Each structure stands twice: as C-alpha cells, then as structure tokens.
Amino acid sequence: xxxxxxxxxxxxxxxxxxxxxxxxxxxxxxxxxxxxxxxxxxxxxxxxxxxxxxxxxxxxxxxxxxxxxxxxxxxxxxxxxxxxxxxxxxxxxxxxxxxxxxxxxxxxxxxxxxxxxxxxxxxxxxxxxxxxxxxxxxxxxxxxxxxxxxxxxxxxxxxxxxxxxxxxxxxxxxxxxxxxxxxxxxxxxxxxxxxxxxxxxxxxxxxxxxxxxxxxxxxxxxxxxxxxxxxxxxxxxxxxxxxxxxxxxxxxxxxxxxxxxxxxxxxxxxxxxxxxxxxxxxxxxxxxxxxxxxxxxxxxxxxxxxxxxxxxxxxxxxxxxxxxxxxxxxxxxxxxxxxxxxxxxxxxxxxxxxxxxxxxxxxxxxxxxxxxxxxxxxxxxxxxxxxxxxxxxxxxxxxxxxxxxxxxxxxxxxxxxxxxxxxxxxxxxxxxxxx
Ligand SMILES: *Cc1c(COP(=O)(O)O)cnc(C)c1O
Numbered sequence: 001x002x003x004x005x006x007x008x009x010x011x012x013x014x015x016x017x018x019x020x021x022x023x024x025x026x027x028x029x030x031x032x033x034x035x036x037x038x039x040x041x042x043x044x045x046x047x048x049x050x051x052x053x054x055x056x057x058x059x060x061x062x063x064x065x066x067x068x069x070x071x072x073x074x075x076x077x078x079x080x081x082x083x084x085x086x087x088x089x090x091x092x093x094x095x096x097x098x099x100x101x102x103x104x105x106x107x108x109x110x111x112x113x114x115x116x117x118x119x120x121x122x123x124x125x126x127x128x129x130x131x132x133x134x135x136x137x138x139x140x141x142x143x144x145x146x147x148x149x150x151x152x153x154x155x156x157x158x159x160x161x162x163x164x165x166x167x168x169x170x171x172x173x174x175x176x177x178x179x180x181x182x183x184x185x186x187x188x189x190x191x192x193x194x195x196x197x198x199x200x201x202x203x204x205x206x207x208x209x210x211x212x213x214x215x216x217x218x219x220x221x222x223x224x225x226x227x228x229x230x231x232x233x234x235x236x237x238x239x240x241x242x243x244x245x246x247x248x249x250x251x252x253x254x255x256x257x258x259x260x261x262x263x264x265x266x267x268x269x270x271x272x273x274x275x276x277x278x279x280x281x282x283x284x285x286x287x288x289x290x291x292x293x294x295x296x297x298x299x300x301x302x303x304x305x306x307x308x309x310x311x312x313x314x315x316x317x318x319x320x321x322x323x324x325x326x327x328x329x330x331x332x333x334x335x336x337x338x339x340x341x342x343x344x345x346x347x348x349x350x351x352x353x354x355x356x357x358x359x360x361x362x363x364x365x366x367x368x369x370x371x372x373x374x375x376x377x378x379x380x381x382x383x384x385x386x387x388x389x390x391x392x393x394x395x396x397x398x399x400x401x402x403x404x405x406x407x408x409x410x411x412x413x414x415x416x417x418x419x420x421x422x423x424x425x426x427x428x429x430x431x432x433x434x435x
Contacts, residue, residue, distance in 0.1 A: 003391075006050040007037045029398040032383040036398070037390070042069035044409035047395060055395035056414045058404040062397075063211075063243050063268040066327075066356070067317055068409020074272045077313035081305050088305070095303040098312050102270070102278060105250045105315060106241075108260040112280030113289055114303045118242035118267030119147030121277035122205065124289075124297045125263045126151055129203035129236035131295045132285050137197065139204045139235075141184040143371030143401075145212030146205055146240050146265075150175045184210060185219050185369045190229070198233035203263075205238040208253035211403040212243075213374045214359035215352045217367075223259040230262075236285065242267035242277070243403070246318055248355040256355070272314030274307040323408065327356035330415065331406050334358075337419045345423075345430045348378075357403040360385075374401065384429055385422075392421035 002008075014021035022028045022036065029036045037049040045068055047057045060066065067074060081094075099112050115121050126138055126149075138151060146152040153167040154176045167176075180201075182189050194201070208223055210216045230237040239261035244253040246269040254260055263281035270276050280286060288295045301307075317323070335353045338360065342349040350364045361368060362385065363378025382400035389396055394417070396404055 003053060004035070004037060004049075004051055008035060010038045010050060011035050026397075026399055026402070031379060031400070032386040032398045034383075034387050034390070034398075037395075044068045044070065045407060045411065045414050053393070055390070055393050056410070056418055057395050058406070058418075059395055059397050060405040060407050061268075061273060063247065063357075063403075063405055064271060064273050066247065066269050066405070066407050067272070067314060068407040069273075071272075071314070071317065071409075073317055074310050074313045077309040078274075078306055081309035084305065086304075086306055087301060089300060092303065092305055092308070094305065094308045094312060098303075098308045098315075101312060101315050101319075102266070102280065105319065106245065106264060106266070106280070107251045107255055108239075108262070108282070109264055109280035110283040111286035112278050113286070113297065114308070115277040115279070115297075115299055116275045116301055116304075116307075117147070117277045118240075118265065119149055119277070120299070121242065121265040121267055121279040122146040122152065122238075122240055123149035125238050125265050125279040126203055126205065127297065128279070128285065128288055128295050129238060129263065132288050133202040133234060133236060135200050135202040136178045137180060137201045138178060139180045139182060139190070139193065139201055141206055141210070141371075142181050143184060143213035143216070143374060144205075144207045144210050144240070146207075147242075151179050152205075154179045154181045183370045183372065184216060185222050187222065187225055190226075194229055194233055198229075198235065201233065201235045203236040203238050204230050205240055205265075207240050207243065208257065208259070209244050209248065209354055211357060211359075212401070213371050214361060214368075214377070214401045215354060215357055215403050216369060216374065217352060217354060218257070219369065223253075223257050227259050227261070236263060237261045238263045238265065240265045243357070244355075245269060246315065247357065247405075249324055250318060269314060269318075270311050271307050272310035274304070274310045275301075276304075276307045276311050317408075324355065327406060327408065330410060331356045331358060334406070334415045334418065337415070338422055341419060341423045342426060345426050347426050347430055349426075356406040359400075359403055362400065377401075381429070385425060388425040388428065389421055392425060394418050394421050 040050045150171045153171050241252040245266045249255040265279050267277040290296045335351045350361045361377045362381040368374050379400045
C-alpha cells in the first residue's frame, strides 16, 4: 500500500469540514509541497502516523514536549488530577502551586495570571501595558510572532519605519495603526523611532530569541540596550517567552542573557502538552489586572485542573539539576554533525542553534540576524529536504522558518539515524543539482 494512504484520505475528508483541513495553518505543509501526515500516537521521541509510519519527532508539538511524549511524571499527574473532575470554574490550590513555581523559576516574575494559550498571554500583556502607561502604540519586530491577536498581525513592509499595515484581511487598519514593526537587532532604527514617538509607546514586545522566523540570535548589545531605552522612555518591556521560557534555561531567555523585562509571556512548555499560557511580571504592574485592578481579562477554563497538573509536573522535572546541560549537549552534537555532513557535500546550509532548538537555513552560508536576511533562505531546497527526511522517518517542522526542538527523550540512536538520513538526503540533493 502507498505509504501515506490513510493520511491522504483523512486530509481529503478534513478539507470538507475544516478550513484547509487543519486547525492551525502551518500544519497543512503547503510551504514544503506535500500533504500533512495524520498522527495516531506518540511515545518518547517518536510519533506514529495513521499509516503506521514512525518518525523521530523534532517538532515536539512546536515546543511544548520538552520532556518527550508521554513522560511518566506528567502522565501520572494528569491521571491523578482526572480522578477529581476536569473543570470547576472556581479556584484550586494547584493554580497557586503553579504560580509559585513559575515565580520561583522565572527571575523577573513577581505575580502571574494563567490563561489558555500564548495568544491570550500576549494579547493580555499588551492591554495591561497600555492601561499601565496610558499610551496606545506598541513596537514589535519583523519576523517575531506573538500569536494571532489583531494588534500583532502587521506585515513588515519596506522603508525604515514600517507603518502598521494589516498582515491579514479582517484586521482593521485602525487596530494595527498603533503597531510599529521594526527590524530585529537594529538599534539605529529603534533609536530614531524612540526619539520621534517614544513618549507614545506603551510597550516594546520581543521574542528575546526569535524562533518564529527560524532561530535568530540577538546581537550581544541588543537586549540590554532594549532594556535601558525602554526604561528611559517609560515603556513596558515585554519578553514573549512562549518558546524560550523553560527552553533556554529554567528561567528562560531572561535568565540566559541576564536581562529582566517588565512583563513576560509564557505558553507551550508551561502546559506540558495541555493548553496553558501565562503572563506575569512586576507586581506593581500586575496589580492593574482585574479583580485587583481595572484591566479586564478572564477565562472560563483558565487554570484548568488537568492543564495545571501537566504544567506543574513538567516544570518540576525541568527544575532538576543538569537538565539544560544535557539538552544543550545533545543539540550541539546533532547540529555539529549535520553541519559537517552539509559541508562535506558542499550544500549551502547554515545552522543557527541555541539551547535545545535550531534551524538549518538552506542556501545561506553565514549567520542571519533579521527577517530580511532570513527571507533569502532557499525554501524550495528546504521543502525537498523536509519531504525526503519525512520518508526517512524524521519529522521536521514543515517550514523553513521554524525551529527544530529536541526533548529529553531524544537518544543517541535517534540522533545517529537523523544524521544518517540527512547524509543520504543531502547526497541525493547534491547529485540532483549537478545533473
Ligand atoms: C506559539 C507562540 C505564540 C502563540 O501561542 P499559542 O499558544 O499558539 O496561541 C506566541 N508567541 C510566541 C513566541 C510563540 O512561539
């Protein structure tokens, strides 16, 4: 039988009842030129599709599964919580425990509010920053993703300062007219904008290490300067650590780089595979949130008993000593081996990595520092790489502009096979080039 027989049939059926057949656009695999595989189950570092194909998983649910799939501590916590019901819409002690754990791990957070997704976290943090400063404008950076709330869907246009142009139909220009999107790592441009309108800016929101245009590293002075300038202008600095939180270090990118934001947005890992998000920061600002203060933000399922159980169990494992060294070492081994393979075959492919995440930028020979440079990557080549790796049993992100994630469950055998599969794949690609 054809290897993706059931997946293809399911995708056909899905397209009749779900727009595009998927519940989040990147899952459709359009940019890598194939159809998605439907997943049946997962265990450790491996996911299985409905046709029985087995893949080493480097998507890890786009980040959350840092312990691997079906971690026993997390599963046990969910099972235990399940016995007592699934939702009450009233306070539970575990919410306090999770809040305390987050505050304990993330250095700048003094108080925290739990929500259900990263999008909710960033959306709420912006509302809070606007209320706290009594200003309207926000600054973001091109290529950084902060969820799908209207205010963040701003396409980066040309010119030095990109005025707000909606990145999606359905987003009124009035809504994004207050959003300024600037090139990442570019302090000159930021300086000019702050000189002109710094006193109208409520917040600067940034992925401290962008991972939604592929992994891009901040230049050494970028985050510290961002901290200084926002403080000087009375602007709330928001780190969107939905990916980097609990990924780069127990305390996220802020711990890794020792730069403290005013507010932090969390998601993904914090739910251990169940839907959770959070935003938190200085108590003085967080006290503006209802019912302590006037800024309204609510959620029927916020602090859900199963989600908090999964999140708490995940953060407890991540608090053990040596975890991040282990994850980092594994990732270095893998990325170094992949770099060597590509270099040996003279395939242009530059890997950017930090902690346990990385991106192979195809068609690129040196570091890329912003969205303009990232866009030069060869998406055709990545598409070919993706499809061949999938056939070889390695599941990568179905887009050039995403990160690959490792988990604690990834073993030496997984990485050896990944390197071997990459060698075979890249060799074929090199031969096809020369034909
Ligand atoms: C995934 C992501 C979000 C959105 O989180 P959702 O849970 O998908 O709503 C926001 N910011 C960053 C940096 C993300 O990677």
